[in-house]
Amino acid sequence: MIPFTDLVAPVTDEDIDWVCELMQLKPLDEARREFLKVRETRDVSACPGSGKTTLIVAKLALLARRWKSSTRGLCVLSHTNVAREEIQRRLGGTAVGQRLLQYPHYIDTIHGFVSRFLAKPWLHSAGIPLTAIDDDLTHSARRRALTLKEYRTLNNYLERSFTSLERLTLSSMDFSAPLDLETFPCGKDTRMYRLAASAVGSAAREGYFCYDDIFVIAQELLSRQPSVAATLQERFPCILLDEMQDTSRQQNQLLSQIFRRDNESICVVRVGDPNQAIFEHGDEAGDDSFPDSPRSIAIADSFRFDGSIASLACRFAYTPILPTGLQGKRASEAQAAPIPHTVFVFPDDDATGVLSAYGELVLQHVPSDVIASCAVSALGAVHKTIERDPQDKLSPRTVGHYWEPYVTAKHPTTHRPESLIDYFRTAKQRARLGNTMHAGLERIGAGLIHLANLQSPPVPLRAESRIHRQLDGMLSLTPRGLRIYRKLIDRLLCQDEQIDQAAWTSWVRFIDELGVLIGGGQRDQPDAMRFLEWHAAPVEDTESAGQLAPAFNHYRYHYQERHVDIKLGSIHVAKGETHAATLILDTYNRTHFLKALMPWLSGKYVNGGHCDNDGKRRRLMEMYVAMTRPSHLLCLAIRKSSLGNERKAQQHLEQLQAHGWTVHHLNRDDSLGS
Structure with a gap:
């Protein structure tokens, strides 16, 4: 070679x-x-x-x-x-x-x-059909392999064992025994194993595989x-x-x-x-x-932020950053005073003033052009939906406890929406945020392929790496379908037409027809019609008083004649993003997030030497990811009790200030306390 x-x-x-x-x-x-x-x-x-x-x-x-x-x-x-x-x-x-x-x-x-170089060639050589590499379609095929009674019996058993049929993974290309006995809750000779193996094996024989199943198939080829x-x-x-x-x-x-x-x-x-x-x-x-x-x-210098944020975040790097530690190279704008990276200390039973205090600080210190071009965010390690109990002494537990309208949303790059209109809304949003229409086109295409698969086509469609090109080629021999598809793109992305209920109702029959032309299925299929149903967005993109309403999961704070929209979400979803300002929220999982990290915040610990379990390691890395999102302003929102008792709290506050933090105590009757 x-x-x-x-x-x-x-x-x-x-x-x-x-x-x-x-x-x-x-x-x-x-x-x-x-x-x-x-x-x-x-x-x-x-x-x-x-x-x-x-x-x-x-x-x-x-x-x-x-x-x-x-x-x-x-x-x-x-x-x-x-x-x-x-x-x-x-x-x-x-x-x-x-x-x-x-x-x-x-x-x-x-x-x-x-998939391309290993899994598909092996399946072809073994004479096994490849119907779909898709989690949802594979889960449906597994359920179809069982009677309703068998499915309920198995599902109830798996739920009691803290798993589900959807979470079972293929571990062998022997479809009569496709499950890993080390991870399945019971032995090979039990009825539950036989039911689960039958469901997973039957779907595989029909050519349905989950995304991660392809690694098992690939390993089979290599062996x-x-x-x-x-x-x-x-x-x-x-x-x-x-x-x-x-x-x-x-x-x-x-x-x-x-x-x-x-x-x-x-x-x-x-x-x-x-x-x-x-x-x-x-x-x-x-x-x-x-x-x-x-x-x-090692590339240890960042153009995203300046030295003030780098010095605060560096101690949270689990692996020490060599040779000189994390360096911030963003050039600071000419200003009278440095931007104050702030710790908001709020009463244990009242986090309602946190976002408004943060919004006020952002408007006071972050340049307007930076706010206009980059997100202002508030992030938590826990963002799942948890009903808030006024008597709960551990609240706030999750992002939604800082702002009640917050709705847990799955990651936009992995979540498959339940309706086509949500695909289209996401497509419009991505096209507006990006420099090209590519992201919007791919999202429209993904929605249309899922619609076509819900219309019971002879063979399920698989989305290729460039879906728009795939659909454009498929429809090139169907002039009517190509006209509908291109007109749809023009109205959604080029003309940026607003989608209201009347417009959607007039589009549905053409979109249903387009799905049939793409996949060869049948019109008016029940699952497809549910997928095509209209529903309003959580926050409508309508204008009020000459101003666009805040986007989904954005809290708007008004200060004098200005406002800022604060995007709420999880640390995991924000990974890879750049923000103008970031607020890290104290959430709860076994303990409060910032309370667990107080030894690092106070300067007692540096890096991962004192992480003696996975929980501490994970928190340290989540903190590092969150702290390295902002270009200009970094803030923390911490429960008063997370600082410790009165003597310890005072000590911690002095240590925070010594490390460069500004501390603001939030009271129930104002935004920024003394």
Whole structure:
């Protein structure tokens, strides 16, 4: 096999100057230039706001510019398609950008790669149909395999064992015994196991698989045909894995088996931030830990925030940031005084003044143009719906206890809405927030494909990586369907037409017809008609007094003649975002979030040396993620009792102030106390 280093020339300083001019990048420091030049296996640990995605695109552009092979290519994998979208945005109009998006190069999600190159080929060779790789459709197929009585019996048993039929995962390609006996609540000879195995196995025989089932299928192929790994190494001699900290043990083991990092003929570059591994599987990389210190590059300076936020957040990095700690490089605007990063101390039984006090502080200190261009947020580690009890001495437990209208919403990139109109609303929102219509087009397409599958087509449709292109091609032979589809896009995204009930009622019959033309199903199917039903948005996008109403889950605070909309949500959902200001809310899970972190806030502890269990480690990482979201203002909202008894509280307050925090006590009768 020809080594990777023979397929691309070394990157020179002149090459870096070229890509900086092409992408309009600021001058790069030594660590970033080293990342762009490296042609050997490396791990890159990049802090929040370091421009990681932009650097990845720049590196890909440099490699593609000098690439020598027409049959071997770069492979870029992540958990989302952010890299592809960034290439389209930054380099879409250039020759090098077009080369990156075409054969022989491959840019997709980890799931997409495993499905295309491993799972689908094995299923085809084994004569097993592939009907759908989709969690919802697979769960439906499993339920259909049981009678109603059997399903209820099994479901009741699984619920008592704190699981469900939907949470069972395929562990073997032996469909007669497809479940892991170590994790299933009872033995193989029991009736409950036989029912569950029958449901999961029956769905698999019909070709229905959940998203994570593809890793089991891929492992089956590798175990039967070990040479496949060498074939993929030949096809992709350079692999770049983004957001490495969010890679599960299962994903990491499979990718490490294919692209061995001790193989000197290939280049494996893993990029991420170990301090942002806040998802449950983030620490399960197994023996192949990230980053690999002897072969790592650290990028520890952030363009998102200045030194004041960096110094507050740095002590919460679970893994110490070397060599100099987290650095903030955002240039501060000329101002009379620095922005006061503030701790709001509120009475245990009254958190109602927190958001208004925060809103007032934002309007007083954050520049208006920054507020207009970037979100102002309030985040909690716990945001699930919990009924508020006025007598509850542990309240506030969740984000909604700070503002009653808050509604728990699933992550927008993973949640499948229950109605098509919600797909369309999300599409309009994404198109408005982005620089292109791509995100909106993909969301419209996803909704239409789900509609088509609900219309009982002969074969369920599978969404490809670029859904709009897929639908446009499918409808090219159906002029009427293509006209309806393009007119729908024009009205939703180009004309930005408001969707009211009258408009929706007039659209439904055409959209129902469009679904049939896409999938070949039948009109007026009950599930499809429920999916097409009208319902109002939680907060209508209507104008009042010449002003747009606040968006969903946004609290509006008015101060004099100005206002600010504060976006409420969870820390997990905010990961990867940049905010103008961030307020971290004290929530409850076994203990109050900020109370548990008081030793770090007070300066007693630094980094993860004192995290003796997963709960402490997770809280520390969640705090780090939340504290590194804002560009200008960082705030905390903490219960008075979380500071400790009177003597301890005074001590903690003095320590907070010594570390750079401003402290405001909130009373019941005003916004900002003394």
